[in-house]
Amino acid sequence: MAPRTVLITGCSSGIGLALAVRLARDKQRRFRVIATVRNVSRSGALVAAAGSALGRTLEVKQLDVCDEASIRACLDSIPGRHVDVLVSNAGVGMIGPLECQSLAAMQGLMDTNFFGLVRLVKEVLPDMKRRRSGHIVVISSVMGLQGIVFNDVYAASKFAVEGFCESLVVQALRFNVAISLVEPGPVTTEFEAKVYEEAERADYSQTDPETAAIFTDLYLRNSRDVFASLGQSPEDIAEHTLRVIEAARPPFRHQTNAAYTPMAALKHADPSGALMTEAFYKLVFKYGAVLRFGLRAIRLLRWKAQKVKAGARLLGFK
Numbered sequence: 001m002a003p004r005t006v007l008i009t010g011c012s013s014g015i016g017l018a019l020a021v022r023l024a025r026d027k028q029r030r031f032r033v034i035a036t037v038r039n040v041s042r043s044g045a046l047v048a049a050a051g052s053a054l055g056r057t058l059e060v061k062q063l064d065v066c067d068e069a070s071i072r073a074c075l076d077s078i079p080g081r082h083v084d085v086l087v088s089n090a091g092v093g094m095i096g097p098l099e100c101q102s103l104a105a106m107q108g109l110m111d112t113n114f115f116g117l118v119r120l121v122k123e124v125l126p127d128m129k130r131r132r133s134g135h136i137v138v139i140s141s142v143m144g145l146q147g148i149v150f151n152d153v154y155a156a157s158k159f160a161v162e163g164f165c166e167s168l169v170v171q172a173l174r175f176n177v178a179i180s181l182v183e184p185g186p187v188t189t190e191f192e193a194k195v196y197e198e199a200e201r202a203d204y205s206q207t208d209p210e211t212a213a214i215f216t217d218l219y220l221r222n223s224r225d226v227f228a229s230l231g232q233s234p235e236d237i238a239e240h241t242l243r244v245i246e247a248a249r250p251p252f253r254h255q256t257n258a259a260y261t262p263m264a265a266l267k268h269a270d271p272s273g274a275l276m277t278e279a280f281y282k283l284v285f286k287y288g289a290v291l292r293f294g295l296r297a298i299r300l301l302r303w304k305a306q307k308v309k310a311g312a313r314l315l316g317f318k
């Protein structure tokens with residue numbers, strides 16, 4: 001079988017980079033990867049990780065999801081504009097009290113996370129429909145299902161992504177085009193570092209002292225613990241995404257972190273929203289110590305499991 005052409009956005013770091021390299025290094029050579037970056041000068045890590053795959057199963061192209069012309073130019077440079085699998089991955093985060101964020105920054109986030117996807121789909125879907133084949137894979141988030149305090153605008157952008165795809169999936173199916181949402185929980189990538197850096201630079205005089213204290217003393221502290229305990233690696237997410245891409249009948253939704261799933265399920269257990277609101281309120285304001293204790297226990301268990309795995313490898317077990 002001819003290799004499938006996979007176009008991925010946001011490959012300069014994190015999930016996009018890991019996925020591009022994982023697919024390009026596929027032992028069965030099932031994929032030809034077009035790894036796109038918005039700024040070619042930031043493709044060093046990708047090129048280094050791709051190694052010998054570069055120029056064989058992986059090529060790097062420029063694509064800014066906020067710039068329609070760059071999307072069109074990238075697609076026009078592909079023979080027959082033929083893309084079998086589009087992975088919409090490029091995205092940015094934003095945390096903190098609303099009052100400390102400018103409307104321009106919020107609009108910029110929506111432009112990348114939501115309209116970036118819309119621009120890509122508008123350009124790629126018509127060709128896929130004409131060919132009556134294709135797969136659009138969208139890196140959404142658990143925050144596309146469940147909001148998290150101080151992530152208001154980011155969660156809204158992922159809810160928008162989910163609503164867009166949920167509406168489009170039925171029409172696409174009629175043309176034999178699949179749509180899949182991959183929904184990771186926390187992943188340890190530059191994403192995390194970038195939002196913390198921005199939080200450090202933020203001007204908290206724009207909000208009241210109580211809100212600022214809730215954000216810096218409760219949210220930031222607990223969030224770091226959540227990432228340290230429940231965080232997955234970008235390589236983990238690449239493996240999950242590979243499974244979605246290679247599925248004979250791709251799922252519409254795929255959550256990558258079983259430990260996070262109960263958090264996203266609360267709203268479905270009680271349609272009034274009371275259970276979800278109370279559970280999160282208590283986790284943030286009442287049982288912070290219990291949350292941190294639980295997260296520390298998970299960290300210890302993960303550390304022990306890693307040691308056991310390393311020991312097994314040393315003894316020659318797989």
Ligand SMILES: NC(=O)C1=CN([C@@H]2O[C@H](COP(=O)(O)OP(=O)(O)OC[C@H]3O[C@@H](n4cnc5c(N)ncnc54)[C@H](OP(=O)(O)O)[C@@H]3O)[C@@H](O)[C@H]2O)C=CC1
Nearest residue numbers: 010012013014015038064065090091141186187189190191
């Ligand atoms: N990390 C996490 O905890 C989670 C992340 N996600 C989602 O995963 C996706 C990837 O994030 P992750 O790998 O973690 O973060 P990274 O910050 O490591 O990667 C984000 C990528 O998106 C690129 N990007 C940003 N804006 C644009 C643009 N306008 N056009 C093209 N590329 C752009 C960045 O490029 P540049 O280097 O030029 O800035 C970078 O390559 C995002 O959609 C994010 O929302 C979902 C769940 C959890």
Ligand SMILES: CC1=C(/C=C/C(C)=C/C=C/C(C)=C/C=O)C(C)(C)CCC1
Nearest residue numbers: 141143148149185186222223226283284
């Ligand atoms: C679970 C949980 C928390 C934090 C969750 C975080 C930080 C999730 C991050 C998810 C990401 C980054 C998704 C990206 O798309 C709190 C609010 C600290 C306390 C209540 C329980």
